[in-house]
C-alpha cells in the first residue's frame with residue numbers, strides 16, 4: 002500500500018520509511034513560527050521548563066512575526082512585541098520581522114504583516130518540510146506541499162527546546178475539483194462549499210488534500226486560500242501537490258533546497274469527494290459558523306453595514322485585484338475596509354494595475370476607506386482601537402475565515418464570510434450580493 006503526500010513528509014521527518022494513520026511519531030521540525038499573541042506565552046513555558054538561561058535548539062529555524070495587535074495603544078499588546086524583540090536578541094533568532102515605529106509602518110522595512118502570508122513571501126514555506134506554528138491557520142502553508150499545522154504554546158515551547166514534537170499521523174481526506182473554474186468563482190467559494198458539505202468538524206484531525214485539474218490551475222495565492230481554511234473543518238493540515246507553480250514561487254524567494262512528495266496511486270484515503278466546478282455557485286457562510294453555507298443569491302435580503310477585505314485568507318494581492326475587478330467604475334454603498342495582509346501586499350496596491358488604474362486608485366475612486374497598515378487588524382477583533390473592528394452590532398460581509406460570535410469584535414455583530422468578488426459586489430449594493438450581477 003502506498004502513502005499519501007502527508008504520510009511521506011512525516012515519514013521523512015521521523016526518519017522512517019513508512020508511517021500509517023493513527024501512529025504516534027516523533028518528527029523533526031524544519032520551521033517553528035510564533036507571533037505576538039502566542040509568542041510571549043511560548044517563551045514563558047520555554048524558560049520555565051528549560052531554564053532561564055536555556056538556548057533554543059536552532060535560532061535559524063525559528064521565525065518570529067509580530068502581526069496581530071500591532072497598531073494599537075493597548076499597553077499589553079505593545080509589551081508582547083517587546084517580549085518577542087528581547088527574546089530574539091537574547092537567542093540570536095535569525096528571522097524576526099520587527100516593528101519599532103508603529104506610527105509609520107513603512108519606516109520598518111523588517112516588518113512584514115500577517116504571519117501566514119509573510120511566511121510564504123519570505124520563503125519559509127517549502128515543499129516536503131514540517132512547519133509548526135502557534136496559530137491555527139498555519140495550515141495555510143500546505144498549499145506548498147509542506148506539512149504545516151497549528152500547535153499550542155506548550156508544544157511550541159517543547160520544540161523551542163528540542164526541535165521535535167510527538168504527533169499522530171492524520172488520515173487523509175481527498176477533495177478533487179475538476180473543470181474550468183467559472184470566472185465568478187474563487188478558491189474561497191470552493192473551500193466554503195466543502196466546509197458547508199462536511200461541517201466544521203468534518204475533517205477533525207485529518208489531512209485535507211486538494212487535487213484535480215482545477216486546483217492544478219490555481220495560483221499559489223488561491224491554493225493558500227483553500228488550505229488556510231482547512232482548520233475551519235477541523236483539519237490537521239491541508240495539502241496541494243507541489244508543481245511548477247509552486248517551484249516558481251518558492252525558488253524566487255529562497256535558495257534553500259527542499260524535497261517534493263506526492264500521494265502514491267495506491268495510497269489509502271479516508272474519503273474521496275469530487276466536485277465539478279461548473280456546477281458550483283458563489284456562496285457565503287452565514288453567521289455564526291463557517292459551515293452555515295448558503296448561496297450568495299439566496300441572501301439578497303440581508304442588508305449590510307460594512308464590508309471588510311483583509312486577513313491571511315482574503316487580504317492577498319490577488320484578493321484585492323479580484324475586488325478591484327468588481328469595484329472599478331462603481332461606488333460603494335457601505336463603508337469598505339481594506340487591510341492588506343503584508344507590507345508587500347500594501348505596496349502592490351499602489352503598483353498593480355487593473356485596466357490602466359492601480360488598485361489603490363480604483364478603491365479610492367469607488368469610495369472605499371484608504372488601505373490600512375498591514376496586520377491581522379479586525380479579523381480577530383483585537384483591542385477597541387483596532388482598525389475596522391466591529392464595535393457595534395452591525396452586519397459585515399468579510400473575506401476573513403471565521404464568523405463565530407464576537408470574532409470581529411462585538412458579540413452581537415453578524416459576519417458573512419465570502420470571496421473577494423462577493424464582498425466587493427455586496428459593497429456596491431449594500432446587501433449580500435452574488436458577484437455575477439457585476440461580472441456577467
Ligand code: SF4
Nearest residue numbers: 138312313377380381
Ligand atoms: S489574519 Fe486573522 S486568521 Fe489570519 S492569522 Fe491574523 S487573526 Fe488569524
